[in-house]
Amino acid sequence: MHRAVDSPKNAHMNCSACKNRGPKAHRIKCAPVPLTKAQLKLILVSFDRNGDNRLSKQELKDAFNYIGSHFPSWRAGRALRRADDNEDGYISEGEMDDLVEYVLQCGYTIS
DSSP, rough: OOOOOSGGGGGGOOOOOHHHHHHHSSSOOOOOEEOOOHHHHHHHHHOOOOOEEEEEEHHHHHHHHHHOOOOOOHHHHHHHHOOOTOOSEEEEGGGHHHHHHHHHHHEEEEE
């Protein structure tokens, strides 16, 4: 089971069994692992590129792209409508928990 958060899309390639003996050497099947609230918050906060302690739509789009969304721009817009309580166009620290809940409901995993 893979738990590497640094690259969810390529977690299979980070597996020591895959690196050392190739993918056919697996005796344990790789399975998707749901992201935890703490992992999601850490990922999302890491996309605050300008350090203003809030996430813009572009930063959200980049975060959704990173975690494997097929439509990151659409997902970022939905996230803003869902979690941006004061409707300023940004997800601030106080709105982060709502954003994390929304992302959890979307069901992203580490595979």
